[in-house]
Amino acid sequence: xxxxxxxxxxxxxxxxxxxxxxxxxxxxxxxxxxxxxxxxxxxxxxxxxxxxxxxxxxxxxxxxxxxxxxxxxxxxxxxxxxxxxxxxxxxxxxxxxxxxxxxxxxxxxxxxxxxxxxxxxxxxxxxxxxxxxxxxxxxxxxxxxxxxxxxxxxxxxxxxxxxxxxxxxxxxxxxxxxxxxxxxxxxxxxxxxxxxxxxxxxxxxxxxxxxxxxxxxxxxxxxxxxxxxxxxxxxxxxxxxxxxxxxxxxxxxxxxxxxxxxxxxxxxxxxxxxxxxxxxxxxxxxxxxxxxxxxxxxxxxxxxxxxxxxxxxxxxxxxxxxxxxxxxxxxxxxxxxxxxxxxxxxxxxxxxxxxxxxxxxxxxxxxxxxxxxxxxxxxxxxxxxxxxxxxxxxxxxxxxxxxxxxxx
Amino acid sequence: xxxxxxxxxxxxxxxxxxxxxxxxxxxxxxxxxxxxxxxxxxxxxxxxxxxxxxxxxxxxxxxxxxxxxxxxxxxxxxxxxxxxxxxxxxxxxxxxxxxxxxxxxxxxxxxxxxxxxxxxxxxxxxxxxxxxxxxxxxxxxxxxxxxxxxxxxxxxxxxxxxxxxxxxxxxxxxxxxxxxxxxxxxxxxxxxxxxxxxxxxxxxxxxxxxxxxxxxxxxxxxxxxxxxxxxxxxxxxxxxxxxxxxxxxxxxxxxxxxxxxxxxxxxxxxxxxxxxxxxxxxxxxxxxxxxxxxxxxxxxxxxxxxxxxxxxxxxxxxxxxxxxxxxx
Ligand code: SF4
Ligand code: SF4
Numbered sequence: 001x002x003x004x005x006x007x008x009x010x011x012x013x014x015x016x017x018x019x020x021x022x023x024x025x026x027x028x029x030x031x032x033x034x035x036x037x038x039x040x041x042x043x044x045x046x047x048x049x050x051x052x053x054x055x056x057x058x059x060x061x062x063x064x065x066x067x068x069x070x071x072x073x074x075x076x077x078x079x080x081x082x083x084x085x086x087x088x089x090x091x092x093x094x095x096x097x098x099x100x101x102x103x104x105x106x107x108x109x110x111x112x113x114x115x116x117x118x119x120x121x122x123x124x125x126x127x128x129x130x131x132x133x134x135x136x137x138x139x140x141x142x143x144x145x146x147x148x149x150x151x152x153x154x155x156x157x158x159x160x161x162x163x164x165x166x167x168x169x170x171x172x173x174x175x176x177x178x179x180x181x182x183x184x185x186x187x188x189x190x191x192x193x194x195x196x197x198x199x200x201x202x203x204x205x206x207x208x209x210x211x212x213x214x215x216x217x218x219x220x221x222x223x224x225x226x227x228x229x230x231x232x233x234x235x236x237x238x239x240x241x242x243x244x245x246x247x248x249x250x251x252x253x254x255x256x257x258x259x260x261x262x263x264x265x266x267x268x269x270x271x272x273x274x275x276x277x278x279x280x281x282x283x284x285x286x287x288x289x290x291x292x293x294x295x296x297x298x299x300x301x302x303x304x305x306x307x308x309x310x311x312x313x314x315x316x317x318x319x320x321x322x323x324x325x326x327x328x329x330x331x332x333x334x335x336x337x338x339x340x341x342x343x344x345x346x347x348x349x350x351x352x353x354x355x356x357x358x359x360x361x362x363x364x365x366x367x368x369x370x371x372x373x374x375x376x377x378x379x380x381x382x383x384x385x386x387x388x389x390x391x392x393x394x395x396x397x398x399x400x401x402x403x404x405x406x407x408x
Numbered sequence: 409x410x411x412x413x414x415x416x417x418x419x420x421x422x423x424x425x426x427x428x429x430x431x432x433x434x435x436x437x438x439x440x441x442x443x444x445x446x447x448x449x450x451x452x453x454x455x456x457x458x459x460x461x462x463x464x465x466x467x468x469x470x471x472x473x474x475x476x477x478x479x480x481x482x483x484x485x486x487x488x489x490x491x492x493x494x495x496x497x498x499x500x501x502x503x504x505x506x507x508x509x510x511x512x513x514x515x516x517x518x519x520x521x522x523x524x525x526x527x528x529x530x531x532x533x534x535x536x537x538x539x540x541x542x543x544x545x546x547x548x549x550x551x552x553x554x555x556x557x558x559x560x561x562x563x564x565x566x567x568x569x570x571x572x573x574x575x576x577x578x579x580x581x582x583x584x585x586x587x588x589x590x591x592x593x594x595x596x597x598x599x600x601x602x603x604x605x606x607x608x609x610x611x612x613x614x615x616x617x618x619x620x621x622x623x624x625x626x627x628x629x630x631x632x633x634x635x636x637x638x639x640x641x642x643x644x645x646x647x648x649x650x651x652x653x654x655x656x657x658x659x660x661x662x663x664x665x666x667x668x669x670x671x672x673x674x675x676x677x678x679x680x681x682x683x684x685x686x687x688x689x690x691x692x693x694x695x696x697x698x699x700x701x702x703x704x705x706x707x708x709x710x711x712x713x714x715x716x717x718x719x720x721x722x723x724x725x726x727x728x729x730x731x732x733x734x735x736x
Contacts, residue, residue: 046638047597048615057602057612117597117612117639124577124594131578131594139576139600201570201705202606355546355608 006162009402013391014384021387028380035373038366039114047117051364055353058346060363061115064371065108066193067222067341070215072104072149073190074223076182081253083179087246091170092393094179095160096234097227098153099385101186105150107378114370138199142192149185152178157389164392166399190215197349205282205349208271214264220257221310222337224250225330232323239394248321251329255314258333262311285358286348293360299343307336495627499591502630502648505583510710511646512586513562513660514669514678514692517716520545520558521724526659526668533658534642535634537618540611542644543659547725548716556723557716560667562659563588563609563644564701564709571601571610580641586673586710587646591630595640602641606705610643656681665721673710 017025042049052059075097082093113119124130125143134140156178163170194212201207228250234240272280284290289297313319313329320326352358363371391397467483522545530542542562549556565588572580572588579595582588602610617623617636626635631648647657655661660668660681671678671689679686692698693712700709 046613046615053614054602054608054611057599112598115598117599117614118595118637121577121594121596121640124579124596133573133576133578136573137576137600138574139598143576196600197603200574200604201707202604350603353608354606 003162005399005402006165009165009392009397009399010388012402013388013397017387021383024383025380028376028383031376032373032380035369035371035376038369039373042114042366042370049364049366051361051367053359053361055355055357055359056347056350056361058115058350059361060342060346060367060371061111063342063346064374065111065115066215066345067338068104068108068111069146069190069193070219070337070341071223071226072101072108073186073216074219074221075100075104075227076153076186077220078224078227078250079179080183081249082246085246085249087242091160092240093227093231093242095157095389095393096230096386098157098182099382099389100223100226100230102150102153102157103378103382103385105146105153106381107374108146110374110377111371114374138192138196142189142196145185145188145192149182149189152182152185156182157385161389161392164398187216190219197345202354203349204279206345208268210264210268214261214268217257217261217264218337218340221254221261221333222341224254225334225337228330229327232327234390238390240390244321244323247323247326251314251320251326254333255311255320258307258311258314281352282348285351286344290351291358293358295360295362296343296347299339303336303339303344306332307340310336491627498627499593499630502589503581503583503591505585505587505648506651507584508674509585509651510673511565511651512671512673512678512689513646513657513711514689514698514714515560515711516667516669516696516714517557517559518714518719519665519667519721520560520716521665521721522547522558523664525662525664526560529658529662530644533634533647534632534645535618535620535623535636536611536642537615540613540642542611542642555716555719556725557719558723559713559716560659561607561609562646562711564607564707564711565644565646567708567710568706570604570606570705570707574600574604576600585651587648587651588643589630589645589648590633590641590643592633592637592640592642593628593630595637597639597641599641606702606707607709610641613638613640613642 050059050061078097079094081087082090087093113122116122125132125140127134132140132143134144156175159175160170191212194215197203197206198209198211199207228247231240231242231247235242269283272283281290285293286296286300289295310329310333313325313332319329347361351360468480469483469486470478470480524545526543527541527545530536531538531540534542536542544561546559546561547556548559565582565586567582567586569582569588572582575581575595576598577594577596579592580588580590580601597612599612602612613636616638620635623635628635628637629649631645631652633642633645636642647655647659650657656670656679657668660670663681666680666682668681669678669687669689669692670681671686673689676689677686678689678692692714696714697717698712698714700712703709
């Protein structure tokens with residue numbers, strides 16, 4: 001049993017595939033290249049190619065980062081119900097949830113790297129060699145928890161696939177503590193990410209104790225939404241088996257978290273609008289626009305409307321237990337959370353800035369292309385890793401098939 | 409170091425002053441080295457030349473030892489400091505700051521008439537682009553019924569700075585003399601500190617910095633933030649390099665209207681940059697109802713304002729303020 005052969009096997013799986021596989025890989029590569037050209041421009045000319053400025057100093061990149069942290073966190077939180085309800089394909093659910101988490105964390109790092117002005121200085125963040133400002137800086141904490149979470153998930157996924165590859169039973173006593181550990185870690189990454197924004201007295205828009213709880217509840221909507229869709233695709237095309245019942249239970253859990261989110265948001269609205277201090281200006285910009293500028297109003301309302309529709313679709317048992325409407329709801333809630341995190345969270349925090357200036361920000365061409373580069377790289381990575389997982393778990397690819405092919 | 413030749417006077421002076429004011433043997437050697445770097449960049453032979461009047465073997469140079477004593481050493485016993493060593497040395501002294509000082513600034517709003525000389529001097533010293541401001545004269549109006557006034561706004565060098573604690577790599581820091589600085593060679597450009605600063609004091613180098621002749625040969629100085637570096641943060645430094653030389657900050661000395669006082673809280677004195685008059689800080693603040701901006705945030709700013717009351721100049725507005733016409 002050597003790890004090298006396992007890697008060789010993975011390589012084999014990745015390089016052999018059908019026409020759909022190759023064409024989708026090719027398509028993703030084209031997208032990546034197209035986005036990379038945009039990013040290249042940013043590397044050459046500096047962040048001036050984005051629409052961020054001193055007033056709105058974080059934008060689309062950090063929004064995407066925040067969203068993806070949520071995806072990474074929630075994918076693993078699904079393990080809780082899977083474990084409690086003892087769903088049959090527990091191992092498979094865990095594996096795909098964690099693959100999603102791994103890819104999401106990598107994309108997070110990607111968004112951080114494109115956002116910072118001096119990627120070459122990033123090594124200063126590394127412990128021992130650099131001068132990381134731990135424990136004072138929350139970004140340092142975030143770096144650590146994300147890294148820890150990433151390693152944890154890599155170990156779990158690799159271990160499970162490795163054992164399966166050699167047709168061995170995995171040791172539950174090894175893996176269960178790790179899986180259970182990854183749950184608080186998942187909560188930690190999202191909480192710490194919320195804390196990045198939370199405790200800045202300079203930015204009243206984020207300075208609310210409900211920020212971290214709201215983060216967690218939205219994450220619990222977007223992550224499972226992806227998995228609901230993914231499980232159905234897997235079920236259709238592979239030997240992956242998951243009962244409708246399990247999917248509906250996930251949907252039921254999402255309902256709770258949507259309801260809690262709604263409650264939190266209403267509390268927030270009440271506090272802001274009823275007290276009606278100057279700090280309300282950020283919410284006004286978000287919801288109604290200011291000085292005739294409504295650049296992000298359409299996104300915030302789109303997010304609200306999609307969220308509400310999804311909430312209703314999930315709430316009514318008839319539509320929840322119908323896969324078609326459920327899937328529509330999953331897509332809607334996914335995009336609702338995406339707009340909420342990607343746009344409605346970061347930008348109003350800076351509009352107006354601390355001087356009271358209004359600089360209206362929308363992502364630039366470069367930012368969108370760069371984001372597409374990262375998202376398609378993520379999709380590519382996810383495709384590849386899932387292909388390995390599917391081949392090993394469901395298609396019976398093992399060390400024997402490797403031998404067969406080598407000797408042929 | 410053996411080869412000698414005649415050099416222009418300016419260069420001699422440069423080396424002489426450079427060497428004499430050096431702090432400690434390291435700094436003295438460093439200045440000599442800076443001479444190399446400076447001259448080397450201009451295509452001259454890289455040879456130091458201290459005193460013409462002395463013969464080769466007797467060349468003496470005065471340096472401050474580490475204990476603060478003046479000592480004469482033979483020029484030949486000085487070796488040029490390696491570039492890296494020099495860089496580390498100024499980096500280190502820049503991080504430590506001047507012992508026993510606690511710098512503060514007082515801005516008298518009743519005297520400001522938007523002359524903007526402070527801004528020009530600052531941009532010039534720190535090689536800033538026209539749209540970048542370490543100090544910025546804002547047009548303010550507190551209420552519909554009150555009169556507008558001009559308010560110069562540097563970094564407040566807060567005693568409880570929210571900006572330094574968020575920095576993930578300790579690139580921005582507060583020194584013992586109260587100045588908050590940025591090490592551009594360490595800054596990763598995450599802009600967390602911009603988000604944390606309640607006073608919009610920080611500017612980011614979104615683009616290639618302004619081209620200034622000779623910048624390529626210049627060694628980076630953390631007390632000057634020069635040369636500016638693309639993709640990193642910059643902000644007001646209270647002219648830490650000038651304070652080290654015992655001078656008032658660039659903006660303070662450039663003001664024609666006596667707006668700025670600058671000094672040391674420990675000594676309780678501040679000096680007006682225009683008139684040169686030195687007054688008691690505590691009395692100035694007490695008698696003129698001095699205040700700080702948004703003290704409720706707990707940042708403890710070290711820049712005090714005197715209210716724009718009984719203004720010395722009528723409010724004349726010629727359309728040049730940062731708030732309205734520069735969106736950067
Ligand atoms: S004014 Fe802003 S940048 Fe300056 S020390 Fe205070 S918080 Fe930091
Ligand atoms: S931008 Fe630079 S100085 Fe500011 S927090 Fe980030 S690393 Fe620190």
